[in-house]
Amino acid sequence: MSVLRNRGCALARARLSANLCLNSTVAGTLRHKSSTKLGKEAGEGDFAVCQERIFSGIQPTGIPHIGNYAGAISNWVRLQKKFSGNILLSIVDLHSITLPQDRDQLWQNILDMTACLLACGIEPEKTILFQQSLVPLHSELAWILGCLCSVPRLQRLPQWKEKKSSVKEPSVGLLTYPILQAADILLYKSTLVPVGEDQTQHIELTRDLARAFNRLHGTVFPECKMLSGEVPKIRSLRNPTSKMSKSEANSKSRIDLLDSPEVILEKCRKAVTDFTSEISYDPEGRPGVSNLIEIHMAMADLTEDEIVEESFLLAEDTGMYKMRLAGIIAESLAPVRERVIAYRKDPDFLTDVLKEGAAKASLIAEETMEDVRRLVGFR
Amino acid sequence: MTACLLACGIEPEKTILFQQSLVPLHSELAWILGCLCSVPRLQRLPQWKEKKSSVKEPSVGLLTYPILQAADILLYKSTLVPVGEDQTQHIELTRDLARAFNRLHGTVFPECKMLSGEVPKIRSLRNPTSKMSKSEANSKSRIDLLDSPEVILEKCRKAVTDFTSEISYDPEGRPGVSNLIEIHMAMADLTEDEIVEESFLLAEDTGMYKMRLAGIIAESLAPVRERVIAYRKDPDFLTDVLKEGAAKASLIAEETMEDVRRLVGFR
Numbered sequence: 318m319s320v321l322r323n324r325g326c327a328l329a330r331a332r333l334s335a336n337l338c339l340n341s342t343v344a345g346t347l348r349h350k351s352s353t354k355l356g357k358e359a360g361e362g363d364f365a366v367c368q369e370r371i372f373s374g375i376q377p378t379g380i381p382h383i384g385n386y387a388g389a390i391s392n393w394v395r396l397q398k399k400f401s402g403n404i405l406l407s408i409v410d411l412h413s414i415t416l417p418q419d420r421d422q423l424w425q426n427i428l429d430m431t432a433c434l435l436a437c438g439i440e441p442e443k444t445i446l447f448q449q450s451l452v453p454l455h456s457e458l459a460w461i462l463g464c465l466c467s468v469p470r471l472q473r474l475p476q477w478k479e480k481k482s483s484v485k486e487p488s489v490g491l492l493t494y495p496i497l498q499a500a501d502i503l504l505y506k507s508t509l510v511p512v513g514e515d516q517t518q519h520i521e522l523t524r525d526l527a528r529a530f531n532r533l534h535g536t537v538f539p540e541c542k543m544l545s546g547e548v549p550k551i552r553s554l555r556n557p558t559s560k561m562s563k564s565e566a567n568s569k570s571r572i573d574l575l576d577s578p579e580v581i582l583e584k585c586r587k588a589v590t591d592f593t594s595e596i597s598y599d600p601e602g603r604p605g606v607s608n609l610i611e612i613h614m615a616m617a618d619l620t621e622d623e624i625v626e627e628s629f630l631l632a633e634d635t636g637m638y639k640m641r642l643a644g645i646i647a648e649s650l651a652p653v654r655e656r657v658i659a660y661r662k663d664p665d666f667l668t669d670v671l672k673e674g675a676a677k678a679s680l681i682a683e684e685t686m687e688d689v690r691r692l693v694g695f696r
Numbered sequence: 697m698t699a700c701l702l703a704c705g706i707e708p709e710k711t712i713l714f715q716q717s718l719v720p721l722h723s724e725l726a727w728i729l730g731c732l733c734s735v736p737r738l739q740r741l742p743q744w745k746e747k748k749s750s751v752k753e754p755s756v757g758l759l760t761y762p763i764l765q766a767a768d769i770l771l772y773k774s775t776l777v778p779v780g781e782d783q784t785q786h787i788e789l790t791r792d793l794a795r796a797f798n799r800l801h802g803t804v805f806p807e808c809k810m811l812s813g814e815v816p817k818i819r820s821l822r823n824p825t826s827k828m829s830k831s832e833a834n835s836k837s838r839i840d841l842l843d844s845p846e847v848i849l850e851k852c853r854k855a856v857t858d859f860t861s862e863i864s865y866d867p868e869g870r871p872g873v874s875n876l877i878e879i880h881m882a883m884a885d886l887t888e889d890e891i892v893e894e895s896f897l898l899a900e901d902t903g904m905y906k907m908r909l910a911g912i913i914a915e916s917l918a919p920v921r922e923r924v925i926a927y928r929k930d931p932d933f934l935t936d937v938l939k940e941g942a943a944k945a946s947l948i949a950e951e952t953m954e955d956v957r958r959l960v961g962f963r
Contacts, residue, residue: 410962414731420801423961450962456723460764464757471756489738489760490731496756497727695717 363528365506367539371400372507374409374449374498377426380657381433382571383646384551384561387615392511392548394438401443405505405678406434408671409449411456411497415490429657431667433574436656447674449501454682459493459500461693465529466496466522474518499523503530503538504682511544534692537685549615554588557604572612575654578647585609585643586636594634597625606635613642616649698934700841703923714941716768721949726760726767728960732796733763733789741785766790770797770805771949778811801959804952816882821855824871839879842921845914852876852910853903861901864892873902880909883916 373393381390397404408430413423427448439446449455471477471492481487502510502523510520520543527538551561555570565571569584576584590605598621600607613624628638660667690696698713706713716722738744738759748754769777769790777787787810794805818828822837832838836851843851857872865888867874880891895905927934957963 411727414728414960417800418961420959420961424963427962448962450724450957453720453724456727457717457720460723460726460757463760464755466756467753468756468759469753486734486736488731489733489735489763490727492735493730493756493760690717695715 363531363536364540365531365536365538367506367508369400369403369509370505370507371396371404371509371511371544372407372502372505372541373405373511374407374412374501375430375434376413377408377410377423377430378413378563379422379426379429380573380575381430381437382551382561382563382573383612383615383650384571386437386574386653387551387612388548389511390434390437390439391615392546393434393444396511396544397438397440397443404443405445405447405507405681406439407447407449407501407678409501411449412494415488415494416484427671428664428667429661431671432657432660433653435660435667435670436574436653441670441674445674445677446670447678448671451671451675452504452678452682454504454679454686455497455500457686458504458689459497461689462499462503462526462530463493463496465526465533470522471495474522476515476519495519495522496526499526502541503527504685505678506537506539506681506685507541508539509544510541511546514545517543530689534689537688537692549611551612551615552604552608554584554605554608557589557608572646574650575657576650578643578651581647581650582640582643585639585646588639590635590639596628596633596635596638598622609639609642613645616646698938699924699927700920702927702934702937703841703920708937708941712941712944713937714945715938718938718942719771719945719949721771721946721953722764722767724953725771725956726764728956729766729770729793729797730760730763732793732800737789738762741789743782743786762786762789763793766793769808770794771952772945773804773806773948773952774808775806776811777808778813781812784810797956801956804955804959816878818879818882819871819875821851821872821875824856824875839913841917842924843917845910845918848914848917849907849910852906852913855906857902857906863895863900863902863905865889876906876909880912883913 373389375389393404393406408427410423410427413426431446431448434446435441474495476495477487477492480491484491498519499522502520503526510516510523512520520541523541527540531538553559553561553565553570554572555567556565559565561571563571569587572581572584588605588609590609591603593603593606596606596610597603598607598610610621610624613619614621617624619627631637631641633641687696698715701713702708741762743762744754744759747758751758765786766789769787770793777783777790779787787808790808794807798805820826820828820832820837821839822834823832826832828838830838836854839848839851855872855876857876858870860870860873863873863877864870865874865877877888877891880886881888884891886894898904898908900908954963
């Protein structure tokens with residue numbers, strides 16, 4: 318834990334807090350209400366006014382790599398400090414089955430993701446960490462929202478068009494994925510969603526569905542906004558123009574949280590760089606080397622200038638830098654790795670964490686659904 | 697609807713009568729089944745093609761309706777579904793989804809079959825070639841359970857028949873009159889032959905038969921109507937019936953979903 322605080326992503330932290338200050342200013346002008354007025358006559362405009370609440374979903378894809386760690390996960394750990402008690406993180410197993418999954422692998426992935434999130438610093442007392450399928454209200458709200466969403470609207474989303482072409486028979490789940498995503502967000506009356514730019518149209522859809530429901534049935538849902546901060550975008554070690562990704566075929570392209578120091582060394586050695594001897598930060602001209610520097614920045618409390626200067630003073634060439642970096646990465650990840658291994662040995666503890674999180678999530682979800690059901694006419 | 701079902705003789709001790717939304721597992725199973733169903737499969741269903749043309753912006757709910765229907769059926773491991781012929785393709789879809797799940801994840805769901813019996817098909821009073829339907833614009837086309845004897849008489853008088861004086865059972869040639877005889881058969885314990893004979897012996901013309909039939913319908917519905925009116929005055933009782941039904945349904949549904957979740961990998 319202390320290692321994370323001392324050495325984790327300091328630069329990114331500084332950038333993020335600048336963004337959060339802006340959001341705080343904006344938030345200050347909003348009226349913070351603990352309850353929302355219902356009914357068509359209430360609220361101003363199309364949305365309810367609610368307290369700030371963050372929702373994030375993460376697919377159970379197994380052990381994350383350092384791109385996830387430096388990016389989304391470290392972001393959540395920081396947000397958890399500021400939004401403690403009002404931040405939800407869901408392992409979205411319902412979403413994961415939109416693509417075929419092996420049963421044992423999926424369950425192991427759910428446990429592994431839980432273990433890693435805890436090991437990386439997610440604290441269940443501050444963040445409601447839960448497994449999506451333990452709260453059946455997600456699919457209930459998704460059904461209701463689906464009745465407000467036209468089929469062509471979904472078919473126009475870029476992610477559907479992409480996925481459609483790469484899968485033989487795209488399933489209904491794949492098409493309606495964004496509706497379940499909207500339900501995830503709206504069930505908790507979330508106002509902020511930390512996601513990447515590629516999710517813009519889905520967040521837009523969520524806002525539109527909220528507006529449609531509020532207009533048709535009564536004001537329940539607040540407006541949700543993307544919370545896009547400056548998070549490090551770690552690239553593939555073998556293909557530095559692409560993001561580091563679990564789906565890239567070559568496993569040497571990414572460093573996983575559980576990689577041993579030997580494996581990390583091997584992967585760093587093989588990382589694509591260029592023919593210039595010394596290191597310098599030049600993302601356009603030297604993507605491979607700059608990526609390594611980005612990784613270094615995420616692992617240590619240094620700027621790119623400090624890193625380049627240090628390397629110069631050590632008279633390193635790229636090869637030597639890579640070896641030193643491997644050691645830095647391994648050292649930085651060592652405590653996380655230890656914790657993951659320890660958590661993995663205690664699946665009962667992990668399922669307890671997920672169940673307790675689901676119980677907390679259900680309290681909020683049930684309150685929202687009581688209003689929704691009454692407004693729709695089910696009660 | 698709850699009041700009417702109870703008034704018509706549905707007994708909560710024998711039938712688990714419940715409100716779908718009180719059992720959230722329906723939508724949970726629908727999501728899982730949706731991941732096994734291709735979009736083109738749904739788009740090929742005749743009801744989607746129909747509904748699509750009559751609605752301005754067909755919703756996702758309208759498209760995925762048959763999947764929720766499949767979830768309704770499979771959640772309780774149902775084997776028989778009493779529906780009309782128009783539901784054939786939906787029951788087929790349900791069977792296919794059950795088969796797909798069983799093959800991919802493990803055998804949980806049984807085969808469900810349509811239970812199509814000989815049920816009276818009562819037609820519209822004003823348009824006897826169509827089924828009697830709530831969606832028909834002219835309310836005189838149907839007799840509702842709560843219609844008073846006066847209203848029933850009025851609707852019967854206005855029922856479309858033909859120019860032949862006496863009544864006879866001939867669905868092809870005399871749809872209006874035959875429909876009235878079908879209604880009569882449903883209300884009383886008589887065959888069409890008995891009805892035609894009785895009318896002949898009473899030397900009735902169509903007009904007289906319609907008036908007599910109106911009385912028979914009103915008398916037959918009177919106790920049902922009384923009960924509906926009584927139940928409607930007690931919404932708390934009705935919601936209790938639905939809640940208790942949902943509790944019973946949930947026991948079965950939860951058992952099914954425990955197996956489903958484990959087989960999918962959620963537990």
